[in-house]
Amino acid sequence: MQKLDEKSCELQDVKSQTQTLFKIDENSGRAQSIKFVASPNCDSREAGVLPELIVVHGISLPPNQFGGEAINQLFTNQLDPKADPYFEKIKEMKVSAHALIRRDGEVIQYVPFHDRAWHAGLSEFKGRSRCNDFSIGIEMEGSDQTCYTAYQYAALAQLVKSLWVAYPSLKRHQVVGHNEIAPGRKTDPGPYFQWGSLNRLLEKNS
Numbered sequence: 001m002q003k004l005d006e007k008s009c010e011l012q013d014v015k016s017q018t019q020t021l022f023k024i025d026e027n028s029g030r031a032q033s034i035k036f037v038a039s040p041n042c043d044s045r046e047a048g049v050l051p052e053l054i055v056v057h058g059i060s061l062p063p064n065q066f067g068g069e070a071i072n073q074l075f076t077n078q079l080d081p082k083a084d085p086y087f088e089k090i091k092e093m094k095v096s097a098h099a100l101i102r103r104d105g106e107v108i109q110y111v112p113f114h115d116r117a118w119h120a121g122l123s124e125f126k127g128r129s130r131c132n133d134f135s136i137g138i139e140m141e142g143s144d145q146t147c148y149t150a151y152q153y154a155a156l157a158q159l160v161k162s163l164w165v166a167y168p169s170l171k172r173h174q175v176v177g178h179n180e181i182a183p184g185r186k187t188d189p190g191p192y193f194q195w196g197s198l199n200r201l202l203e204k205n206s
């Protein structure tokens, strides 16, 4: 695959219009107006442990193919191993994320935000291991070989800001890539993810 110039993934026009935040119901832990597909791959956080960190991931299934139902199927343990050779390798994985942002900016939620999704695996943040315990995981549909879309950055910023409001335990600007908490093991969201663009969107008032 042709290698991209990282600069070509920078957002040309970081939209300045204000976006309505998602309303997150504190009892259900679900964002209103977002499609919810329940994943069984989750459990409760330990008593007294609150989300402090947001982890950004990248995922595409099959790798480098976008669209389709495979991510939903993976997170609901319904992946058909015969549908693609790659699925055979991952069919036993019990994984999830709290939310997925598709290429067109659509957000799908899988796990209540106050519960523990199984997204980070073996991981460590500032000396603290088991990042699933105290984080919220957001998948961006994409890969290490492509730019993410402007729609995705806008939706990600909107979701992160909504979570900051709903969960005051989340530390502002404590948003990291999966690669940062599992170095050597994970590379997502990949070299073309534009942290500068995300941070500019997060700094805008909403």
Ligand SMILES: [Zn+2]
Binding pocket: 056, 057, 058, 119, 178, 186, 188
């Ligand atoms: Zn990841």
